[in-house]
Amino acid sequence: MNSFWISFNAVLPFILYLAFGYGVRRSGMADLPFLRKMNRMAFRAFYPLLMFCNMYTIGDSFPLSMKFLAISVASMFIIIGASCALVPKFIKDPRQIPVIIQGLYRSNILLFAVPLVQNLFGDTEMVKAAALVIIVVPVYNVSATIILEMYSGREHSSPLKFLFSILTTPLVFGAWVGLLFKFLNIPIAAPVMKVIDQFADMTTPLALFILGGTLEFASLGKHMKMLSIVMAIKMVLIPAVMLAVSTVAGLSAMERFLMLVLYATPEATASFPMAQAYGADADLAGEQVVLTTVCTVLILFCWIVFMQNTGMI
Numbered sequence: 001m002n003s004f005w006i007s008f009n010a011v012l013p014f015i016l017y018l019a020f021g022y023g024v025r026r027s028g029m030a031d032l033p034f035l036r037k038m039n040r041m042a043f044r045a046f047y048p049l050l051m052f053c054n055m056y057t058i059g060d061s062f063p064l065s066m067k068f069l070a071i072s073v074a075s076m077f078i079i080i081g082a083s084c085a086l087v088p089k090f091i092k093d094p095r096q097i098p099v100i101i102q103g104l105y106r107s108n109i110l111l112f113a114v115p116l117v118q119n120l121f122g123d124t125e126m127v128k129a130a131a132l133v134i135i136v137v138p139v140y141n142v143s144a145t146i147i148l149e150m151y152s153g154r155e156h157s158s159p160l161k162f163l164f165s166i167l168t169t170p171l172v173f174g175a176w177v178g179l180l181f182k183f184l185n186i187p188i189a190a191p192v193m194k195v196i197d198q199f200a201d202m203t204t205p206l207a208l209f210i211l212g213g214t215l216e217f218a219s220l221g222k223h224m225k226m227l228s229i230v231m232a233i234k235m236v237l238i239p240a241v242m243l244a245v246s247t248v249a250g251l252s253a254m255e256r257f258l259m260l261v262l263y264a265t266p267e268a269t270a271s272f273p274m275a276q277a278y279g280a281d282a283d284l285a286g287e288q289v290v291l292t293t294v295c296t297v298l299i300l301f302c303w304i305v306f307m308q309n310t311g312m313i
Contacts, residue, residue, distance in 0.1 A: 004301045006119045010112055011300075014266070014293045017205050021212025035213040036276065042210060043273035046203040048174030053200040054110070054137060055178025056188075063128050064135075068255040072262060073135065075242055079105045080143050091226075095281040098144075098151045102271045103230045103288040104238070105263075106140050109133055111204060112265040117257070120304070120313065125254055132258055140268060141171040148278040171270060207269045211286050220287050227284075227291050235292065235299050239264040243312065253313045264303055266292035 024030050083101045091097050113129040145166050166172060181188070188196070220227075239260055246256045267289045275285035307313045 004297070006116065006300075006304065008297050008301075009119075010115050011266075011293060011297045013205075014111075014208055017208035018212035018215070018290060018293070021209035022215055023212075024209075025213035030213055032214060035210050038206075039210045039214070039273050039276055039282075042203065042206050043270075043277050044170050046199060046206060047270060047273070048170045048177075049196055050200040050203040051137070051141065051171050051174030052178035052181075053197055054134065055175050056182050064131050065251075065255070067249065068251055068258070069135065071245065071249055071251070072132070072259065073139070075245070076105065076136070076139055076262075079238060080147075084147065093281070094151050094153070095279065096284055098147045098278070099271070099275050099281050099285045099288070100226070100230060101147055102144055102275075102285070103267055103292075104234050106144060106268045106271055107234075107261075107263060107265040108268045108293075109136050109262055109265055110268070113258070113261050116261055116265075116300075117254075120257065121254055128254060129258065129261070132262070136262065138172075138175050141169075141175065141270070142166065144271070144274060145169045145172055148274060148280055151280065152278045171274070204269055207273060211269070211272050211289060214282075215286060215290060216283060220291075223284055223287055227287055230288060231292055231295060234267070235264050235295070239303065243307075247312065257307065257313050260303055260307070264296075264300060266296050 021035075025032070025035065080101070083104045087100050087104070088097055091100055110133055113133050114126050117129040118126050149165060149169075167176065180186075242259050242263055243256060246259045251259070269289055272282060272286045272289050274280075276282035304313075
């Protein structure tokens with residue numbers, strides 16, 4: 001039962017953010033055009049600050065084993081590549097293809113990894129979860145940007161212009177500026193950094209609030225079959241395969257759990273504003289985020305109980 005409460009406590013804030021946004025719109029305090037403008041604003045103004053903070057505050061030590069790092073990074077690229085090859089064979093709407101691809105591989109590890117590891121393994125192992133976040137989030141953001149750009153319908157006269165459009169995307173821009181400040185040891189005054197941190201901390205609650213306000217249950221029913229298949233692959237099939245690979249590879253209990261967190265957590269909140277910014281099916285992206293977030297309580301509970309009963313953690 002403790003496993004259930006660990007999952008529930010990790011997910012409850014997300015559900016409350018969504019519910020608050022939904023309630024505000026239904027009460028008439030905000031309408032859909034206003035929330036969509038807020039969504040564009042959050043994507044362009046808040047997400048770069050979040051990524052800047054993630055990169056600028058990277059620690060100097062790296063606690064993950066090279067074997068685990070190689071397996072996790074290689075698996076991400078394999079899953080992204082396989083999704084890009086297979087999804088267009090089954091989904092014909094070009095606005096839905098990049099959304100489904102993101103739904104299959106992109107997880108909200110940024111917000112779930114540390115609290116889940118802290119609850120199960122204690123404070124001493126949190127640094128490993130934080131290190132994984134530092135590696136995974138830039139891969140997620142750059143790959144998502146490339147995939148969305150490919151299906152955006154925009155024409156690029158040269159590969160150089162395509163690369164420029166990727167590097168200037170808000171999330172990627174914030175990340176590489178943060179890395180630049182980090183490696184050049186550019187100091188930031190404490191009051192300024194405090195403000196940046198506070199805006200960065202607002203990003204996910206704001207994004208989920210907006211998502212809750214724009215949620216339409218009518219389209220959720222229309223997409224339910226597609227959403228169920230994506231969620232089953234993302235949160236059940238892929239984690240099962242990766243746990244098997246982790247066990248055969250001889251990874252530690254902590255590393256196996258990190259592999260579960262990498263693939264069995266909800267879809268990243270940033271998928272929704274990014275889909276809207278690139279003209280993809282933002283409704284479908286938002287529904288994927290909501291459905292995977294709500295179902296995470298039960299799915300993570302089942303996974304944690306399974307891993308405990310089989311001695312995997």
